[in-house]
Amino acid sequence: MRGVIYPILALCALGAPAAALPPVSSPLPQPRPELRTLAVSTAAVRREPTAFAVTRSPRPVLRGAVPAAEDPGFRRWIAEFRTRALAGGIRAETFDRAFAGVALQSRVVERDRNQAEFSRTLWDYLDGAVSDTRVANGRRAVAEHRETLAAIERRYRVDAEVVVAIWGLESAYGAMRGSTDIVSAMATLAYDGRRRDFFEAQLIAALRILQAGDVAPRQMTGSWAGAMGHTQFMPTSYLEHAQDFDGDGRRDIWSDDPTDALASTAAYLAHFGWTYGQPWGVEVVLPRGFDYALTGERVRRDAGFWRRQGVRLADGGQVPDHGQALILLPAGAQGVALMIFDNFRVIERYNPADAYVIGVGHLADRIAGGAPFRASWPRGDRALTGDERRELQQRLTAAGFPTNGVDGIVGPNTIEAVRRFQQSRGVVPDGYASLRLLEQLR
Template sequence: MRNLFLSLILALSGGGLPALAEAPTTSLRPVLRSVPVVDVAVKPAEIPEITDVVLASAATLTVSKRPLLRPLRQQIEEGDFHRISAVRFDGWVKRFKRRALRNGISQATLDAAFKGVRYNSDVIERDRNQNEFTKTIWDYLGSAASDTRIANGKAALRENRRVLEAIERKYGVEKEVVVAVWGLESAYGAFKGDIPVIEALATLAFDGRRGKFFEAQLVAALEILQEGHTTARNMKGSWAGAMGHTQFIPTSFQSFAVDFTGDGRRDIWGDDPSDALASTAAYLQRSGWTKGQPWGVEVRVPRNFDYRLADRKVTKDPSTWARFGVVGMDGKPVRDHGAASLLLPAGHQGAAFLIFENFAAIEAYNTADAYVIGVGHLSDRITGGGAFQSGWPYGDRALTFDERKELQRRLNRGGHGDLKVDGLIGPITINAVRDYQIAQGFVPDGYASFNLLKGMR
């Protein structure tokens, strides 16, 4: 019965299911075609690659839809879904290899890189569920700048001081900042990832949700192998293809990685972290890093402050911010390091920061505010600085992915914007939240909190 089911699927699709990576969709979830009857127990998100084909093909048959769909659920539970994907994956790999050969990848590189590569369903599961994992910024920072990570960072700095000082002299990026990136990305090399990068990227490129992006990463990874920087066996990393001590994706490796040791290879994977640390410094330098300028400074904000000024587009010198009552935690104006914006990552009830251009340099590495603050704060603590002095709204919690989308829908319905409902809280959503807060007489800090959503409900 199981083999018959597989044969039916392949036959209905013309001998093989279409490769989604070659025609990526814009939706994060598949859109089911219209059919008269659908078994609601079969969730599209659980079977993203065959639901469309099964339902569309079933619509052309004279038999009932339910007898086909119910066995489908049973077969998925027994693992046939992954076997179908594996069959399709092998076909996709053959077509990809032909494209890679035309683009300059040698047959020898392809043979070595794809030896033992298989469809990795665990990678797809991680990709599908990544939006569901949420942390408040205070929880994130508690881990990013924990006592253990600070102590280990100081130890890593001592052990690698000579090379880090040489890197700082060459690239003009403070050694503590480089170490902080290393600490957040791989716990100073302890957790670089153990997933074969070629297998992970091939699986994601085949899957099709972001097929073009991951196929570009796969080609770049093959070029890295072809240039001899490492071997396919050693090219391991995260489920999304980030590699080495400081977790470069392949295209970032091509753009920023350097051979600091002079051995002819840009080795970010090996026991010696020199190339990886220098590559991180080169990345930050080319992203606009200014030596001697802080990423940000914790500040006090007066009670009667106009929180509409807490906007990345609003920049003022620290002396000007002081005239608005925004001063350092010692009550004095912040030192003039250049134009700064006021950032309230947890709204007016949490810590506030004046952030400088170096904030944007770290942001080029990872765009999440929490990550940038984490790197900056960890580097400050490794240097000998103290913990943040302000509190956080501990009674609140982070919004889930679905709740962020709900918030955007409610803002749209209330006339506070025309937001794309994507669950991503960026400047446009923050401005819409601020517009809602003004209309309700709340403090307009733009903070998309769970308490705010509860009030909207």
């Protein structure tokens, strides 16, 4: 969901346009981010950050972010926006109540313009995303809300542990819902102009929420970029998917009671095609002599095909039949191998970064009593930086293995180019874009 604006959105929890952005086509040619070189927060594990952030170059501040009373330009913008909002169906009293005391937020502008890249490996991310603490807290949350979660699961046919895992990654089970005033933040970002259309749409949606009476203006809080509540919905997606599950007449995702937020997340996943009882993925073992050209997003086959190839579950059992599946190697042949199913794509609608999806899925499995991944990760490897990923693409293309663009996103085209380069060198063609491979190209 975050990826509809930034296909590899990777910001710290409560610091990004978070869950449930309205899905649209990605503007970049590579639909998924590189699993091995993730831009993720370096916040302490105790904060349990969840997501990813697009690398952007910091831009100079074009106008000073000062208190509203000292910024006549912001006042003029509010007056102009008020005209547009009222023409769009927002009542004058709703608008005026929402904007009472609203000020330009310098911190929001600074955070939006200065999102540094932190390269982090998938396994480092998972160490925090599926830490023992987060697993234990998730099991506690399931026990505490067992009846509510069972009722949500029955109504929406979405597995409760997955809903709880999203809750855990988005707000540490409600402990980090965000305290930024949403109207002030959205107005600041719309006025700032870098993404005016997007944030004006979010601000109109926020006003519609207020007009419906779901929350009071100053109680509508969340991240600096507009994500709200226990499971971090953006205002537009709140309008489309939020639920009044407890029947009190309000779709309340902000209060200490997570009921409506959890139901809203289940409704979101159900809307995008969740298959009840289907795993997001399973860990598998590939046989000696396996054809690595069969891995990746472009090869989807049924269970019978993979069984004939000798693919087994990590515990030695037969791979399950849940329809078409593909083999994902997030760390190449030396790391965990996953067979992923359609529900993987549904979680992607919440956040399209592979590592986020794996984090949600694996956390859900662990909350349900599942074991950690059996295979090891290549922990001696470090993540490629953004510049190194772009250099890798440039050098692959120059060597005759075109990546169809230089954007720093190691997606299917780059993985295929890496695989063909590896074949030319007589090494396992697993498509793993490592520092060692970049050094060979150099």
